[in-house]
Amino acid sequence: MYLNLDSRQINRCRAAARKIAEDVHHHLEQYSTVAVERTVLRLLGIDGVNRFDVPYPNVVIDHLKASGVLEKGAAFAMAHAMNTTRLTPQAIAEAVDAGTLDLSTCMTQSAPDMTRLLEAFARVRAAIDKQSAYRRHHRINPHDKPLPDKYVIVATGDIYEDIEQALSAVDNGADIVAVIRTTGQSLLDYVPHGATREGFGGTTATRENFRLMRAALDEAGTRHGRYIQLVNYASGLCMPEIAALGALERLDMMLNDSLYGIIFRDINMQRTLIDQYFSRVLSAYADIIINTGEDNYLTTADAYEHAHTVIASQFINEHFALKAGMPSRLMGLGHAFEIDPAHPDSFLLEVAQAQLSRQLFPDAPLKYMPPTKHMKGDIFMGTVQNALFNMVTVMTHQDIHLLGMMTEAIHTPFMSDRALALDNAAYVARAMASFGDAFEIKPGGLVEQRAQTVLNEATALLEVIEQEGLLATLEKGRFAGIGRGRTQGKGLEGVFQKDALYANPVLDTMCTALKEDRPDEQ
Amino acid sequence: MYLNLDSRQINRCRAAARKIAEDVHHHLEQYSTVAVERTVLRLLGIDGVNRFDVPYPNVVIDHLKASGVLEKGAAFAMAHAMNTTRLTPQAIAEAVDAGTLDLSTCMTQSAPDMTRLLEAFARVRAAIDKQSAYRRHHRINPHDKPLPDKYVIVATGDIYEDIEQALSAVDNGADIVAVIRTTGQSLLDYVPHGATREGFGGTTATRENFRLMRAALDEAGTRHGRYIQLVNYASGLCMPEIAALGALERLDMMLNDSLYGIIFRDINMQRTLIDQYFSRVLSAYADIIINTGEDNYLTTADAYEHAHTVIASQFINEHFALKAGMPSRLMGLGHAFEIDPAHPDSFLLEVAQAQLSRQLFPDAPLKYMPPTKHMKGDIFMGTVQNALFNMVTVMTHQDIHLLGMMTEAIHTPFMSDRALALDNAAYVARAMASFGDAFEIKPGGLVEQRAQTVLNEATALLEVIEQEGLLATLEKGRFAGIGRGRTQGKGLEGVFQKDALYANPVLDTMCTALKEDRPDEQ
Amino acid sequence: MSNKKQVRPYGDTLHDGKVQVSFSLPVPCDAKGEAAAKAIAHAMHLVDVVVAEQRPLGKGYSFYIVYGTLTQTIDLEALEVIDHGETAMNKTDIETYIRDTFVEPLVFIGASTGTDAHTVGIDAIMNMKGIAGHYGLERYAGIKAINLGSQVDNEVLLDKALEVGADVILISQTVTQKDMHIRNLTAFVELLEAEGLRDRFLVIIGGPRISHALAKELGFDAGFGPGKFAFDVASFAVKALRERGVKTHKMTTDK
Amino acid sequence: MSNKKQVRPYGDTLHDGKVQVSFSLPVPCDAKGEAAAKAIAHAMHLVDVVVAEQRPLGKGYSFYIVYGTLTQTIDLEALEVIDHGETAMNKTDIETYIRDTFVEPLVFIGASTGTDAHTVGIDAIMNMKGIAGHYGLERYAGIKAINLGSQVDNEVLLDKALEVGADVILISQTVTQKDMHIRNLTAFVELLEAEGLRDRFLVIIGGPRISHALAKELGFDAGFGPGKFAFDVASFAVKALRERGVKTHKMTTDK
């Protein structure tokens, strides 16, 4: 089953997207953020919170900021401090917190010797590498499986209850479990600590929560003889820190898309685009699949009118990922089944759009999102909408199959909602696994025409963005119909211009490793 | 969307089926039944019940049987009686009931003058013709509509409650309403009388119930600007009588299939095959669509293994109908979506089977039945099964779309079950109306292969039946895996061999009319 | 510990009491209808009621989907569970049991009775083929299985059972509308009692709405519903027949 | 007549009381679980309970679909229906009403507050485009509509409202898990009261789980849920503002 598409047109899209991503990168290269610097600290081994529950990475960065030396970067300060005090990064952080150490006093005006610092990073890196090795051994990339991987969310707010829900889901056939975050977390400029039991519409992302769920899923996966992937959100103001914690606790996928944060969370675009670059390098290094958020556009804007914005954004996200050294097999580009069911031939239009994504990104583990916006309180009709969505998923060989819940319009999923959704998906997959052996897309027919129209519109949009630049595009609200100013939004105060002496050997090491260890993937 | 099929093979099937139908017809031509004779009386205008609730047609036929003169036929006796007494048929029946008239005393040993009798029939015929004319003016044959007609059942047991349920269904989009019969009725050798409120798993088929529902649906149809078709069952021991009442009260479709009665109701095969011939002539005459019951085979036998028995039976039913002068546009041949959902690629196999029926009988208003056997108490999974069924219905352009109920395994439908089923079907139809403009069946692919296999097996089966004869086939249980002896089963005592003087001018008139008025359809 | 027995429905937090309900009302679909739906939910002991969906069903009727929190709890330990006792033996074990216990083949006669034309259930239990990979009684060594099919009158079934010297009578009932099956089954028990034959046979019933508890209540020896197979029925029957001493060594020597 | 007000759920026979229920239990899926499901149904005043489906949800949990007959009835006439009063005017009529009644444009300010990032609902009410073919307030002659978007703190909203001289404050709340919306909305009312500003504004709330009754209960002037559009809100608001004498001729002459 395939669409006849013009490869020159596709190349044209890619060229525009490369230019768009490079422009952004070029523009933002001279900046860093508090989140990036906190992540550097975490990758040096700093962890835990002080007695006011402030995480040590925040303590240190706040200290550097207050001392007016943040512009040289956390690595600069830490390398100096380590060389001077001979303390571990953690001990340094604790001393700073206790007020017994002022990092600015350890510094000189010249670049420090990074050996000690890189040794500290090497220890953390080894922990990440161990997790990656385990994953490489156990996980089959969703893209390499004959049928889509079934992805469900848990969102009780209580990590222990989440585990019960997740285990039930695994018993009923789930392959991937995402722990949705509590509603306010992406606006917090720190990562909360410890096991938590009190979230709203989701559960706080903490390292301990990651660990607890990881252990539970490993155990369940062993019992069922399949590796269960764990997902969280490297997004919001702590995007790169969460990516680091995910790498350490062996999360397998991370929702990671600045555009989502900008548009839907009103996070400052400069802040989050800088954070994203670091996050993606880290995820690429740690072999973590990212999931992008194009699906969300269609929950605000009309899914028929704005289908092309999804495609354009996927191309851009692809190039942001490539810039960060990420191979296609880790690019979980997102899209969704969100056309109004009242639209005539909605099913066929969905097939066209899904198959278009499939063919444009043949090597990416595409993440396909279920109907949400047009789900109403009628759980029976919702079940039918989900069935049609499941069909499109299987017909067009999507990889990451986020299951629709019949109670989408009512509450975050109950245990039974998930079980019923898994049954729905399993039945549909079984019932039409060989669809492609039985049917062909009619050349020049409705599906092919629609796909071509969407591609044309996406091409045109990419050309416009190539001209005006992505930041201007975001200001104009071309995605999801929501515009955001480049100096507005949350977190701008955490962005700073790099000093001439700024150094980030942690990032550099990972970039080099990506280039050297996987030259074929670059 | 089409399957590549060999027209010679299809012709071969038709030739075998013609032979099979003709053999049966030839064998049974010399017999008639009490039901046929009672129908003749009804078509002469005899109606109503005596004070013991025995219908006058039964009174008269019992009388003729007791007098040993039934072999000459009801028409013979009535013509003599009418000529002798100058009474109306109704008056004659009442006199017989009162014991004041002995029909055998009116008879001579020669054929009577049929003029008076034919006049009586002409009056009833005029009433039927009037109904047919009204229907012709208002109904669009399901086969001539772009999307399938939505067919629902009501089965409360109480005709007044049925009407409430039917009106709700029409308001929610139903095009066709069938009033299911109470569980024992097909074994009754008389048609009950009057409005009834006490059925089990269905409502008694009576002329008054037909009339009440017809009036309600006409009113609703007018309100919605579409003609609503009414369905009942010309089956069981009163098959032709019900056909007659349906013609008089403007039913639009009749389930009419001897094979169903033989296999599932243990009705004697000779009895019901004779009854069927008369019923189909009458239905053809009155422009009533018949629905055949091949779908039922798959509720007992496995739907994958026995798919070909459905096709073979459709060919046979087609030829039984042709023999009765019925045009293709009235042949609602049945089939069903009954493959075990656990079967891999079940959806694709269903498409293959449905499309095969579609192409073999391009002019017939096919009746496609929903999943029933593999419906369980899980109403959510049932909703998904029905959605897939609805898709196949639309993809393969079935005409009469019997809606699946999510509560199939639990109870006869509640009002809400039907409304939800109508929503399900409407959404699916809207979502993929143009499927054929978007997809093609892959030549030599899974669907085409499966269709060819089923056709091959059907051809082979028809050739076997052609050899052994249909009655032997039924004895062997080749359909639905249930065997029935030719002299066993209910109603054999109602079969009699025609006397040399036997006459049925009522039947003859209709046959002639079919030939003369619609020569193009013969 | 005693607290542990208290159980409430579960949505996503232990004891949250979450329940989904749907029903129709013979009232128009308007604000009053919605209020009525809420009142119905309250009458079912639900609080925090959300009317997730309300839709007209045509003139004068409306349909509601409601979520709510059940305020009631039930005591798990206090529940009486009526089942067939020990777990069932498999076919081979049953055959061995029969060989070791009985001196003659056991005769089972079965039918779908009254106007009920559904045979798939009784066939699943009695015929060779069985269902879902479980052979039917006909295939069991030591059992003679006679299946009369559907639409069999109670009287005919009893006559046949006497005629063939049946040890066990099996009755299937599928149509349950307006408690059709209860009427029909009750009539059979009354027939047996009227003829003084209640203890002559082991009488077992089955069907989609039959439970062991219902069977007991109606005066039968056992009842089997969906998900029960020939081996369940045979297990129960052979043990019960042995207990009654039917066709056992002991009985025969005694006689 | 008085009997006519008594209402029960309806399946296929008037007053048959038929209800469908589903729920999970934190117990394994076995005979005891089934008995527990029945007991739950009985606790909901259901009789003739049929457990149509029971399935394991993994270790220690199970799911049930149950049909039963509700023994309770409710009295339709006794129900209190809390709604917005008269039927809503359409856009043109509202515009005329405003022109005829008020001397200055009416100012509406709105936001999705707290950490709630859902804007589709408030946008549907406020923005030009509206939803489902109904234009938003921004398009109404005589109304100035200011939409602050999402994630707006209660304090920020109030400050802005004072700054622009708003007549009406519109608040949208979509996330309701653990009664998030109730907390957030209550906090806003308390803020208004603490500042002595409760009567300064007409305050209207909306969202998928908001009803007029809930709004009243929480101390707001009105509440609108799904299926309500700008014209519903505007209709209510203009009438309420007139009643309060806000920006009416009379008030201005009086002053």
Ligand code: B12
């Ligand atoms: C197949 C079927 C038919 C076939 C039957 C063919 C045949 N040879 O049996 C046909 C098409 C003929 C048919 C007709 C009708 N049917 Co029907 N049919 C069904 C259907 C789809 C499946 C039933 C089935 O085969 N189940 C599979 C078997 C294996 O399951 P089971 O019977 O539960 O058996 C298991 C256990 O219960 C147990 N068991 C069963 N019997 C026994 C006996 C003993 C002794 C023991 C120990 C165990 C046991 O063991 C079995 C294996 O685990 C159901 C819907 C559904 N999905 O359930 C409707 C259904 C049963 N039918 C129904 C109705 C109303 C009818 C009709 C009366 C409709 C009409 N008015 O025309 C007719 C007439 C039949 C009649 N008078 O009885 C209703 C009954 C409603 C109710 N609850 O009262 C149902 C539920 C459909 C519906 N929702 O309306 N039907």
Ligand code: B12
């Ligand atoms: C679109 C959507 C999103 C989009 C929002 C984009 C945007 N710009 O708004 C995105 C993808 C960003 C999103 C994110 C999240 N969402 Co969301 N989302 C939805 C979804 C699919 C549709 C909501 C919607 O737009 N409805 C359409 C509008 C028109 O309807 P409405 O809001 O009811 O508005 C009408 C009326 O209520 C009324 N109205 C509404 N507001 C107002 C205000 C006034 C003053 C008046 C008068 C009237 C009024 O008028 C409107 C027109 O009739 C729902 C599921 C669903 N199908 O309902 C989930 C849903 C609301 N989301 C949910 C959740 C949990 C989240 C997250 C918190 C998940 C997470 N942890 O990441 C995040 C974070 C967002 C946050 N912090 O708030 C849950 C809420 C569960 C609950 N009951 O608490 C839902 C129900 C999904 C689910 N089942 O889990 N979501």
Ligand SMILES: Cc1ncc(COP(=O)(O)O)c(C=O)c1O
């Ligand atoms: C790409 C992406 N990132 C993040 C989120 C939400 O997470 P948060 O707002 O907690 O960062 C979503 C939600 O659906 C998403 O799609």
Ligand SMILES: Cc1ncc(COP(=O)(O)O)c(C=O)c1O
């Ligand atoms: C062809 C056909 N005839 C008749 C019936 C049932 O009707 P009865 O047994 O009442 O004749 C059915 C039931 O589904 C049927 O399919």
